[in-house]
Each structure stands twice: as structure tokens, then as C-alpha cells.
Amino acid sequence: MASQGIEIKDLYKIFGPHGEKYVEAVKNGMSKAELNEKHGHVLGLKDINISMPAGKIQVVMGLSGSGKSTLIRHINRLIDPTTGSVQYEDVDVCQMSDAELLNFRRHKTAMVFQKFALLPHRTVIQNTVYGLEIQGIDKAEAKKRAQRWIERVGLDGFEDHYPNQLSGGMQQRVGLARALTNDADILLMDEAFSALDPLIRTDMQSVLLDIQEELKKTIVFITHDLDEALRLGDRIAILRDGEVIQQGTGQEIVLHPADAYISDFVQEVNRGRVIAVETIMDKTPLQGDIKIEVKPDDRLETAAQAMSSQEENRANVRDNSGNLVGSLQLKDTISAMVTAVRH
Amino acid sequence: MWDWYEFPAIGRTDLRDFKKAGDQAFLEFSRAYGESLENFFRPLLNFLVWFEKLLINSPWPVVMGIIALLVWLGSRSWQLVVGSLASLALIGYMGMWENTMYTLALVSVATLVCIIIGIPFGILMSKSDRIQAIVTPVLDFMQTVPAFVYLIPIILLLGLGKIPGLIAVCIYAIPPVVRLTNLGIRLVDKDVLEAADAFGASPRQKLWSVQMPLALPNIFAGVNQTIMMALAMVVVAALIGVRGLGMEVLKAVNNQYITLGFMNGLAIMAIAIVFDRVSQKFGKRLQKHSEVIHG
Ligand SMILES: Nc1ncnc2c1ncn2[C@@H]1O[C@H](COP(=O)(O)OP(=O)(O)OP(=O)(O)O)[C@@H](O)[C@H]1O
């Protein structure tokens, strides 16, 4: 659906009255702490270059204060950059006029917030139509479209409830329905599930993945949770102190952490759910009677389950066009799941 | 020798000249503009007179019925409806019906004027820190300077009568609506405002879809205070010739009629209590869903 990705280029953000004065200094290596101490300015983002793929989920991960919210707010320009650009469909969002920006926000983006940010004086349905109302779409039509998403996120029957009558999980469903009703190509989610209980959170992740399967939106998802990042992210960028310290697929990050900081992060990860079969398979298919076949992009956990449930200790790998591309031993699969793989 | 006991004031003649010059300038101003000001306020006068006549010339059961209906709509409380009707009936029985209608008309029109002028001012103030810095001391002035001081120029400009009375009441009563509109808008949850921004709401859309509805309970608290202050001013308004319960209180003061004074004073109080309870109940109802609850 979404045709183009989002290109973030050379983005710097320095908070304070004269941010632009210190860009050079930061480029020359002044640290966040030094900038704050000497000049009273806060380094928000430094030299950000991310190519966010169209129709995929780009996760931005990092600890509190690393600049995640600042970054995602540059995409719909809730925050203006100090220097740099955010390109979408060959237009620089940072150069748009006020009118163009309103238009961009109305038609191209929708956002889900960590604290839900629902309109407390409006019912669920009135919240859900908000984006369409801002666009000036006819009430009946807006209601019809909103109703569809209310049902899709599992809120039917709650249309006339007020947000303060709902649990956190349900409030965020409203937030999601409100964003989806906008039918924008870009979906911005700033720690959308962080305020939810673990079970509800997993539930919401499934709802999102389910919807994404169908819609193929360009989603930017912020989280500080690695498991969430690995489950949702087609690509992941890791931020620290306003800088990208590594980006790539979840597997790349788990297998090749760029530094000790990220190694610490990925140590506790369930590798079986991250590493794909093709990463560790033997490139030569096995001959003879092999009962189990798996796909190259299946995760190791799935492959191991398939083998052990049939009491087999090997499998062939067949790609989506039907060719045999490799093979897998149960013993290697298990050991890749429990220890760091070296290539 | 320097005199430490008498403050070094400007000379008596200088002072006299200073006051004279001030008065003279104002007199000239009032001669030049008094009439056009009067014309400017004529529609307001006509409206006030029309409203007074409406209240006084309607049959009393109709007036009571309408008041009962308004109290019910505002408060949804039978006790309040019964209480208001009982106090009105007592007021009427004690021969204060007509004066009460005059006072009700004055206070209602003054409140309306305060709302119509005050809310836009409050909105402007909330949009700009500079406007807030300018308007706040003006509001302080309006609330603290003794009313008699600004009565003088008002009388000089417009003479005695309903309009100068109405203006005096409004000057005293308008600050709370302005202040609380400003405050209410400034207190609106930043997260909700950001959401409106993210969906591309224009400043006007934000004002009407988010800021005003969420500020409403505060604005309403301001209106409530404004009504109370307007009622408190009816005796002062009587000084410049506004009829009503205030005039009777003034008469009682001048002639030391204790009972008359208390009767009318209590009538003003009864109206105040009804207004206050009804508007508070209404404000509570507005607030019902406004608290934001996270997670
Ligand atoms: N308006 C602002 N003025 C000054 N500094 C700011 C401003 N907004 C953010 N910062 C600073 O920028 C840095 C990044 O903040 P940001 O909110 O983007 O972090 P985050 O990764 O979203 O953290 P969290 O997980 O707590 O939401 C922090 O050091 C913060 O103090």
C-alpha cells in the first residue's frame, strides 16, 4: 500500500534557544554531557541517518532519554530539527509550509501515544472519528469507517463509553482504532504498548501484526523492550544518547551486536525466535527420505518443534518457489538456539 | 535643615493645578465623546429594558415556572427546584417581587456581557504570554480599586442610570471569567493537545475540539464567581440609580430601616445561593468525563 519509505538524513536536534550554534561543535565530537554543562543545551539527536522501509515495521529502540520520542516526532514535525531532513515521497517534511504540514499530518500520518492521549470528553466512537473530523469528512461516512476499526480492534459494544470507563488495554485499542481510521500510509507508534500489562501487551502486538499483514503500512514503532522490538520489527535501529549505534534486522543485531552495550541487551533474548533457518542451514539438501521440510525464513524454534514432534533429527529447507535450498540437523539447531552463533 | 516629620510633598498650588488639569482634560473628553458613547451603549440599554419589562410584565406563575425549569435543567435536583421556588414565593409574598425582577435582569444581563467579552479575552490571553502579562495587572486593578473610584468617570461620561450601573457591575465582575478561561485553556493536558496536532488540527480546530471543551469546567467556575460578584455589586449600582433590591438596601441604610435592609439583603442572598448551587451542580456535570485516567 505505502509506496515509499521514510528517509531520515543527517538529522541533528539540539534543544535550547540557540541549538544551531552548537551543531558544529557536536559534529566535532562534543558530548551530550559537555554540551549541557558548558552551554546549557540538550543534545536530543545526533547525526541520524535511517532509511525506513515502505510497508514494513521499523522499530526504534533505546533506553529512557535516548531520544526515541524526539526522533519519531520529527517524522510528523511535532518537533522541528536543528539541521537535517526527513524525506517522504521526495518531499522534505522539514521544509513544508504550515498548510502543507497540516495536510501531511491529516492524510499521510497517524499516531498512537504511550499515554493514549484520548480526548476525555468524547466517547469511543467520537474519539475514533477525530482524524476524519479534522479532515472535514462527512459525519455519517466517518462513523461508518470508524465503526469498522472499532470492531477490528475488538471494541464493539463500547462505542458510547468514555475513556475513563475503560481499562488501559482498551483505551489503547481506541488509540489504535483512532489512528487506523485515518487510513494514512504512515503509522507512528511511540511506546504504544509500554503502559500495558505483559499479557495485554502481547495481545496488542498480535493485533498489530495481524492488521499489518493486511494493510502493509509504513510503521515506525518505538519501544524500550528488546523482545517487543524483535517480535515486531522488520528492521531495528538502536539509539543511545541521541545517536544510532546499530541498525539492521533483529537477527543481525542479535547475531552481531555492534558493541558491549548491545551485547548486554541481547544476552537474554530467546534466539530460537529470532534466528532464521537460512542463517544456520547447510547449503546442500539431504538426499533420500526426509520427512520434515521447513522454510528458509522459519525461525529455529519452529523448525526444532517440527522435527522433535515427528521424532526426526533432520529436515530439508524448501523456499517459497519450491526449490530445495538446504538442510538442517536438530543438534545444530538446538545449539544455535542456546549459544551465540559464530560465523 | 531637612524636615523628617513632614513628607516632602509637592506644593499646594501645584497639586491643585495638577488635579484641575486632570479633571479638565477628562471633562473635555467626556464633552467630546459622552454622547457617542451613550449612542454606542443604546442597544445594550434597550436590551436591558426589554428584559426587565419581560420579567415584570409576565404573569408571576409563568416566571416561576421558567425559573423552575432552568434550575432543573442546570442542576437535575428536585430539592433545588423546590428550594428556589419556595424562596421566590417568600420574596414575592413579602412584596419584593418587582425589585427582585429588576435585580435578576441586571445580574443576568451583566453576566451575559461578562461572558461575551470575557471568554474571548481569556482565549487571547491563553494564546500569548505577552497578552497575559498585559491583561493580568488590568484585571488586578479592576478587582482591587474601590468601585467608587471608577464610578466617578463613569458618571461623568454617562450620567446616572442603568447603563453606567451595568458597566460598573461588569468592571467588577468580569475578571473571574477572563482569568479562569485563560487558566482553563492553559491547563489542558499537553498530551491531548499533541494528539490533536498530530492529527493535523488547525489552531481553530484545536480550540474548539480540545481546549474549550476541556477548559469548560474551569470557565464555568469563572462564570459562577462572576455571577456572585455581580450580585455583590447591586447595592453599589443602586448608588448611580439602578432600581432593584440594591436600591431598597440603600434606602434602608439612609433611613436606618433595619427590617427593610435585612429583607432585601436576604433576598439578594437567596438569589445568590440559588445561582451558586445551580451553577456548581451544572459545573460538576460538565466535569464528569473530563478527568484523564492513564493506564
Ligand atoms: N523540549 C525539550 N527541551 C529540552 N530537552 C528535551 C526536550 N525534549 C526532550 N529533551 C531531552 O532530550 C533527550 C531525549 O528525550 P526523549 O523524550 O526523546 O527520550 P526517550 O527516548 O523518548 O525517553 P523515554 O523512554 O523516557 O520516553 C532527553 O535527554 C530529554 O531530557
Ligand SMILES: [Mg+2]
Ligand atoms: Mg519517549
